[in-house]
Amino acid sequence: MLRRFFSYYKPYKGLFILDFTCAVVAGVLELGFPLAVNQVVDKLLPAGNWQWILWACAGLLAVYALNSVLNFVVTYWGHKLGINIETDMRKKMFEHLQKLSFRFYDNNKTGQLMSRISNDLLEIGEVAHHGPEDLFIAVMTLIGALVLMLTINVKLALLTFVVAPLLLWIAMHFNRKMTVTFRRMMGDLADFNARVEDNIGGIRVVQAFANETYEKQLFAENNGRFRLTKLMAYKIMAWNISLSYILMRFVTVFVLVCGTFFVIRGEITNGEFIAFVLLTNVFLAPIQKINSVIESYPKGIAGFKRYIEIIDTEPEVADASDAIEIDHLRGDIRYDAVTFGYGEEAQVLQQIDLTIRAGETVAFVGPSGAGKTTLCSLLPRFYDVTGGRVTIDGMDIRQIQLSSLRRQIGIVQQDVFLFAGTIRENIAYGKLGASEAEIWEAARRARLEEFIRSQPEGLETVIGERGVKLSGGQKQRLAIARMFLKNPPILILDEATSALDTETEAAIQASLAELSEGRTTLVIAHRLATIKNADRIIVVTEQGIAEQGGHEELLAVGGVYSRLHQAQFRS
Numbered sequence: 001m002l003r004r005f006f007s008y009y010k011p012y013k014g015l016f017i018l019d020f021t022c023a024v025v026a027g028v029l030e031l032g033f034p035l036a037v038n039q040v041v042d043k044l045l046p047a048g049n050w051q052w053i054l055w056a057c058a059g060l061l062a063v064y065a066l067n068s069v070l071n072f073v074v075t076y077w078g079h080k081l082g083i084n085i086e087t088d089m090r091k092k093m094f095e096h097l098q099k100l101s102f103r104f105y106d107n108n109k110t111g112q113l114m115s116r117i118s119n120d121l122l123e124i125g126e127v128a129h130h131g132p133e134d135l136f137i138a139v140m141t142l143i144g145a146l147v148l149m150l151t152i153n154v155k156l157a158l159l160t161f162v163v164a165p166l167l168l169w170i171a172m173h174f175n176r177k178m179t180v181t182f183r184r185m186m187g188d189l190a191d192f193n194a195r196v197e198d199n200i201g202g203i204r205v206v207q208a209f210a211n212e213t214y215e216k217q218l219f220a221e222n223n224g225r226f227r228l229t230k231l232m233a234y235k236i237m238a239w240n241i242s243l244s245y246i247l248m249r250f251v252t253v254f255v256l257v258c259g260t261f262f263v264i265r266g267e268i269t270n271g272e273f274i275a276f277v278l279l280t281n282v283f284l285a286p287i288q289k290i291n292s293v294i295e296s297y298p299k300g301i302a303g304f305k306r307y308i309e310i311i312d313t314e315p316e317v318a319d320a321s322d323a324i325e326i327d328h329l330r331g332d333i334r335y336d337a338v339t340f341g342y343g344e345e346a347q348v349l350q351q352i353d354l355t356i357r358a359g360e361t362v363a364f365v366g367p368s369g370a371g372k373t374t375l376c377s378l379l380p381r382f383y384d385v386t387g388g389r390v391t392i393d394g395m396d397i398r399q400i401q402l403s404s405l406r407r408q409i410g411i412v413q414q415d416v417f418l419f420a421g422t423i424r425e426n427i428a429y430g431k432l433g434a435s436e437a438e439i440w441e442a443a444r445r446a447r448l449e450e451f452i453r454s455q456p457e458g459l460e461t462v463i464g465e466r467g468v469k470l471s472g473g474q475k476q477r478l479a480i481a482r483m484f485l486k487n488p489p490i491l492i493l494d495e496a497t498s499a500l501d502t503e504t505e506a507a508i509q510a511s512l513a514e515l516s517e518g519r520t521t522l523v524i525a526h527r528l529a530t531i532k533n534a535d536r537i538i539v540v541t542e543q544g545i546a547e548q549g550g551h552e553e554l555l556a557v558g559g560v561y562s563r564l565h566q567a568q569f570r571s
């Protein structure tokens, strides 16, 4: 883990060397102060040379000034190093999240993932900045102080060092405990965020059901859990700080008592005694430092561990090493003995064989949960088949680069997802960088032009989160306009119009018919009236493809389709 952590320093070697060198020089200068005081008290004071004392003090001031410059560099450039590393980690995580497959998102909550990318990495910059230099300086000052104290008086030094291992052990022990607790706290915070995300995202449902009290209870549970874990973390921190404090003060008093004793016996001079007391503080400083940053270190380490968990999650659907880029597909689709299941449990699709010719419009009908959507999801490789293969134009889709495959397939869903932005941004999502004329042309073909022109802001009209300010029909039209711009040879229409009123549906059906022209189109629909224009109807049941053919043909068979038709006709 340490090696992986340090790999993030690579692009910032120069910055790291600058920060590290300044921090080390500042550390060395810190060690020199007690020795300078020693010289002033023992050599210059008895001589009574006021001028020399002033010169020595001026020198000391110059060194302090240098130290202040070094501290500026360490604080600003060092933090810059930390911030850069934190930013890189966020970027890497975001890029990785873009690659992770549908199944990953099926099993993880949005709020939790948001927490990971924002909160979990908050302290990592601090650790990246202070971690290596603090560790080095701590070891260096410990050893330096140790040597200097030994040179002043061996007996007094050895007596002081007896307590040091105990102090170090306490700091390390509590640090470990804090890392575990902070990791749990981050998990709780992620749950808490997921709860809030769910509630705010579904606030209209909450209020429509008047379930605010129930939601408050759920929130209170998460909030309470988070509070308890946080309290636990601070309890550990309090123990650590108190214990370390009293032990350190004990060391100082101990040195005072023993030092005075040695001075009285004439074993050390007054100057040596003062230097020794100052060195004791230098010696205790690294331990004190560990305590002062006790919050950010374990938090940073815990966050890094959680970060690594995500980075190490392999995308389930990815490009094969020899995958090829395809500019254009004709749209001949074939399902060849396809078997698929979402988990270990029963397969949703078993041994499906199906051929769809380029330019053909096929409609999938069948009972709910039979696997119509699943069958279509395999085409853009949202999930990979567990058995058999899917080919387009004779090529196994796993041999085509994922991005080029998905560029060739357009999907319009019943539950249209729009981004919180303007109409222009949402239409242009179909073809980034589309020209003004192309956007208007797409809007016209999707029969959205009139609506856009009626808005004072036109294309710049803000549509609210997920397009909340638009009607269902307008959202559908926007999704269709986006698809006109994308212009893919293969189209999947997933229950695209089943939520609309008859008139809007008819208008949208007309747009969709235009959109389907010259493309291979797969329609998933419940309303049989909407799919009469299909070249072929495929009836999917839990047992697989039960029937296929034209509308009249299937009615004549008197099977599943005719029963579905009768049921809808009656209703």
Ligand SMILES: Nc1ncnc2c1ncn2[C@@H]1O[C@H](COP(=O)(O)OP(=O)(O)OP(=O)(O)O)[C@@H](O)[C@H]1O
Binding pocket: 106, 342, 343, 348, 366, 367, 368, 369, 370, 371, 372, 373, 374, 375
């Ligand atoms: N992401 C998923 N993870 C696990 N199981 C899923 C997932 N999506 C669908 N399923 C299950 O797979 C089966 C087929 O679902 P699918 O959505 O393909 O059916 P459908 O025929 O399109 O149904 P409907 O007509 O109701 O939309 C169902 O039993 C469903 O519970």
